[in-house]
Amino acid sequence: MARVAVTLPASAKRGEVIEIRTLAQHAMENGFRHTQTGELIPRDIITRFSCSYNGVEIFRAELHPALAANPLITFTTVAAESGTLEFRWSGDNGYVATYSAQLSVA
């Protein structure tokens, strides 16, 4: 199971801008490296990341080989209503990781 970590506040005031930090454990093999015997190591990266807030997509990113291993993506959102934030990473060789977090808005 792919490991991911997401940091966001558990509760926020309505209308407040909250910061969400996401991290996925992945080698992000860039596809430009060779083994000692000269064979090319095939590309194996996360290509897409998305975040939805109560079912509505609020952030989406396309990842490329030039992103560091264990890609970190930090973004912000407005705390609109209490609910669930769903995070999804997908990539080469059928890689999929999901995470969901609860946010209570007062």
Added chain:
Amino acid sequence: MTSRRRFLGLAAGALAAANARAQLDPNIAVKRRIALDSAIAKVTRGTALRQGKVKLEVPPLIDNGNTVPVMVTVDSPMTAAEHVKAIHVLTEKNPQPYVLSAYLGPRAGRARLATRARIADSGRVIAIAELSDGTYWSQTVSVIVTLSACLEDGLI
């Protein structure tokens, strides 16, 4: 124990790798610049790029190109009428110019994005922001890389 056959196989592989390095295009710098320019044109769909509004924070001297903190902030009220639609980060000296493309909207509240990139060599890093009114703004930062990412391939 390494057999003679295995040794010859390894030697051939090493020679092939050295050969690939020797065949690196002498015009690589020009090709990289053209690749970056075409990537920018693709991102902006041919619209002129304006300087300003975007703040790209990258350390000017990078010890380790494998993990470079990159932060992009765009000056925008982030309302439904006026917001940032997308933020793109590109580099000049990598084998491919693209680093990250992020798509956001008024629900982001603030146009700020932070990530970590790989940078192969000293050169330009560019952040481009696409605004809801169809304009494109950018900032370019020149960085110096002492330890490169993807060094072993001689791809620079």
